[in-house]
Amino acid sequence: MSLRDENSEVFLSCSICLEILKDPKLLPCLHTFCQKCLVDFKDDSGGVLSCKTCKIQCDTPIQELKSNFFISSLLDRFQRQKLLSTDQHSLTCEICQEKTATHRCVDCPQFCCDVCVTIHGRIPALRSHEVLTIDEYKEKESRCYLMVQSKVFCSDHKDTYLEFYCDTCQVPVCLKCTIVNHRVPEHVHRDLQEVADEYKTQLREMLGQLKVKEKQMEEEKATAVATREEIQNQCAAEKVKVMRRAQEVIERVKREEKMLIDALDESATMELKAAAMNIDEKEFHHGNIVSTHHYLNTLVHHGNAIHLLSTKLETMSHIKEMVAMETKPPISDNITEFHPGSDLARHTLMGVIKTDACPSKCTVENLPKQLLKGESANLLITTRDSREKQIIPRQGITVKTMNPDAPQEDIDVTDNNDGTCNVMITGKMVEKHQVAMTIGNQHISGSPFHISVPSSGWLQTVGKAESEGQLSADAWGITVNKHSDFVTADKGNNRVTIHDREGNYKQSFTFTDQFAEPFKPCDVVISDDNEYFMLDDRNKQVVVSDEYGKLIRKFGSSELDNPCGIAINPATKHIYVSEFSEGCIRKYTKDGVYIKTFRKGINNKLYMLAINSDGLLYVVNFGNHCVEVFDSDEQFIFEFSSLGDNEMITPSGVAVDRNDYVYVSSLNQVTKHETYGQFICRIDDDSDGLIRPCGVAVCNDGRIAVVDCGNRCVKVFEE
Structure with a gap:
């Protein structure tokens, strides 16, 4: 792999300053940055050091972070490749700094001229170094990087190579380190290459696991991307539903708008027609009175006695008729109003047209003459105007129970918003059950209604x-x-x-x-x-x-x-x-x-x-x-x-109560007996209509419940 391509230069760059790494320091997360950049980045972050790439916090002081020797080696190689790519004659000897370099010492590492390389070879300590010509170095560099990479010097002993590995401290050390800071027997040393070979084997196994994890994360990433697309697609689909629903609502509102306006027009047309007829009638009578008054006034001022008296009877009769003519009251102004709807979930979105109701024209249906205790009846109130047209009333409807020796009780009214209301009444244990219904504080025709509720015998029907x-x-x-x-x-x-x-x-x-x-x-x-x-x-x-x-x-x-x-x-x-x-x-x-x-x-x-x-x-x-x-x-x-x-x-x-009385259901009746069977009385009555009574139970309050199979219910009696 060539280190001179664009990707390699990015790899060797610091992601903070975006320049080639200088004094690279390795964080515990294995990301590398310039030491100076880490210091500046920590100061900008309020004294907390975290990796700019993966955001993992690092608690190790910057001065104690390890140098990344691998990156440093790559940087050295990168610089060498840049030099080798230039004209060979432009390479200057790094020893004498004068002549053109012709050789490269891999171990030093330095470029040398012919004279300096001769001197280099005469020094005993340097005779083991591998010295290559520039062409040989280029060839080996292009074929195998590991054979020509430079040795790494100890950071503590600048003139000594790292040759050993301290197992105790788990760091590479030089020969001097084994004598000074990592002495035996406290520290165990091994050959650096031997430890590296073992670590490579271990690392290859870990790389296999990392490859599996990489594939797993790649699949999860693909799943996440698919999820994002699904969310986007679902959102788009739901937006279409919203727009479609909005269009439906708009169309419905337009229909309701037309319906409400038509209803207002219809109501106004009827009221205007009645008003016009009333005006015509008033104008007719007013014209007759004006003409009669004018004629008689002229007669009084200009007529003689014969003129006046010849039509006395007719004149007096006509005047009396006109004076006594009954003046009709002005037509009632039935107010018609639009009431906006407050609940968009109702069957009308915009609202309803409400009109004054005429209490005497309103009707009540399903009104029972008698209710058993516990039984309920659903009454239907229909509200109408003075013309007996079914309308939604402006006035409020109130329903109250008015039972003897008991306070009035309000009953809920369910408004159907179509000119009808439902009221559920339940029988109470009193002789008379009265229900008062008013609209606009005036009683509906027939109110209050009287409903009989028996106080003994058959009290209640269940089921x-x-x-x-x-x-x-x-x-x-x-x-x-x-x-x-x-x-x-x-x-x-x-x-x-x-x-x-x-x-x-x-x-x-x-x-x-x-x-x-x-x-x-x-x-x-x-x-x-x-x-x-x-x-x-x-x-x-x-x-x-x-x-x-x-x-x-x-x-x-x-x-x-x-x-x-x-x-x-x-x-x-x-x-x-x-x-x-x-x-x-x-x-x-x-x-x-x-x-x-x-x-x-x-x-x-x-x-x-x-x-x-x-x-x-x-x-x-x-x-x-x-x-x-x-x-x-x-x-x-x-x-x-x-x-x-x-x-x-x-x-x-059969059933027994707490006093050991016995109750028996037989052919269409329920009877009460003493403990040893003596007949006491019959609980029900022929008018109660029991058909094939079966099970019997005595309630905690002494009432007797009987399963009435023929009527598909339970009837409850009080003795």
């Missing part, structure tokens, strides 16, 4: 509305959790559904894809430690989860065949499961360990279960139309089926 929590016609068991939520086994929807006390849907447990067959819960019960035990009819198992629906365990698949009802003994915590077709009851521990089966093989078709505080187990016998009762030892003690003057027909659900 009936068309919503995410709507129950199916195949909902069976029900219980109430510690939050007073209604927890329903909705077999038809493959889930356990939870509604809060007010009937709002909260969540569902579905266990999708966790079992071999779809999850089909037919009953549910909750333990004292808040674990949910759900009876899965399709997979013939009991599924246990926490209150958030996270599966904890499952059991019973080896014994269960057609499970229907489930209950927990409050004293022993044992789990009881009724089998519909087998006509038996399975008993398990709380952890799912099978204990035994009892009441097997007689009078099949068992439905729901309930256990009171004394451990009495109530089992609904659907086939025999009765409720069987077992003691705490699972021994049958009695059954009951009387409903006063009637007999129980196809019972299905």
